Amino acid sequence: MSLKLLVVALLLISRPVAADELRIMTSGTFTAAFLELAPRFERATGHRLVAATTTMGVGAESIPSRLQRREPADVVILDDDVLKQLIADGAVIAESRTALARSGIGMAVRAGAVKPDISTVDALRRTLLQARSVAYSSSVSGRYLSTELFQRLGIASEMAAKSRRIERERVGAVVARGEAEIGFQQTSELLPVAGIDFVGPLPPEVQRVSVFSAGIAAHSRNRAAAESLIRFLASAEVAATVSATGLDPVTR
Numbered sequence: 001m002s003l004k005l006l007v008v009a010l011l012l013i014s015r016p017v018a019a020d021e022l023r024i025m026t027s028g029t030f031t032a033a034f035l036e037l038a039p040r041f042e043r044a045t046g047h048r049l050v051a052a053t054t055t056m057g058v059g060a061e062s063i064p065s066r067l068q069r070r071e072p073a074d075v076v077i078l079d080d081d082v083l084k085q086l087i088a089d090g091a092v093i094a095e096s097r098t099a100l101a102r103s104g105i106g107m108a109v110r111a112g113a114v115k116p117d118i119s120t121v122d123a124l125r126r127t128l129l130q131a132r133s134v135a136y137s138s139s140v141s142g143r144y145l146s147t148e149l150f151q152r153l154g155i156a157s158e159m160a161a162k163s164r165r166i167e168r169e170r171v172g173a174v175v176a177r178g179e180a181e182i183g184f185q186q187t188s189e190l191l192p193v194a195g196i197d198f199v200g201p202l203p204p205e206v207q208r209v210s211v212f213s214a215g216i217a218a219h220s221r222n223r224a225a226a227e228s229l230i231r232f233l234a235s236a237e238v239a240a241t242v243s244a245t246g247l248d249p250v251t252r
Helices: 001-016 028-045 063-070 080-088 121-130 141-153 156-160 171-177 223-233 236-244
Strands: 021-026 048-053 075-079 096-102 107-108 134-137 161-166 182-186 196-201 210-216
Touching: 001 075, 021 028, 021 141, 021 210, 021 223, 028 048, 028 075, 028 182, 028 223, 028 236, 048 063, 048 096, 063 075, 063 080, 075 223, 096 223, 107 141, 107 171, 121 156, 121 171, 134 141, 134 156, 134 171, 141 156, 141 161, 141 182, 161 171, 171 196, 210 223, 223 236
Parallel strands: 021 048, 021 075, 134 161, 134 182
Antiparallel strands: 075 210, 096 210, 107 182, 107 196
8 A cells, every 4th residue: 555545544544533642652662663653643644642651661650550550541562572461461452462563682882982793692792791881771672681691691690790770761871971881772772872883783593583562552542543553553654664763564
């Protein structure tokens, strides 16, 4: 379907009576893509998109906690495993679950710094051992590094003393300030950060690819409009934009 036809379809589906305000809760991984695509959807449908949060968050500020408190929300975009748990908890409508993109983990250094070699598993191991300090996220990528990858590489004890878990900001911001020599996070969360250089993805043998999916909050008051937004985000028409943010789109 051409973009022109898609726009017409969205207009017919999403504006039967009046435009709605949709509140979106998205993890940082899909944030760059969402911010790029939101104006296109708004122009096509007249609906207004409000980013209620653009990070998974931690503790009381996490998306699951916000949903449990029934904060206003219409569309939720998260790691698919987390979304499935929210469905099991009754916070997200099961049949609305839609895969949007796959995301891998990348590494960054401060802008202008020498880019270490991480092209092979052995090179990655050497880089990690030689690094003075390492930062990783508190969500999907960070859990993988701290609970699986370091152990798999046989360097868990060495990494424990010099690794830092970043909870309330992007890993790239910490690296940009020089507070960590190298940092790991989903590639799409590193690329938009100023003051860092993207080194590359983890080697294929140890890469962890996660699927990020969208779903409708169980207490949404705008389900029809929410459905149209999810269809838009999962459509082939927006795949190039999603890909440009460092994600691998899962198109319908």
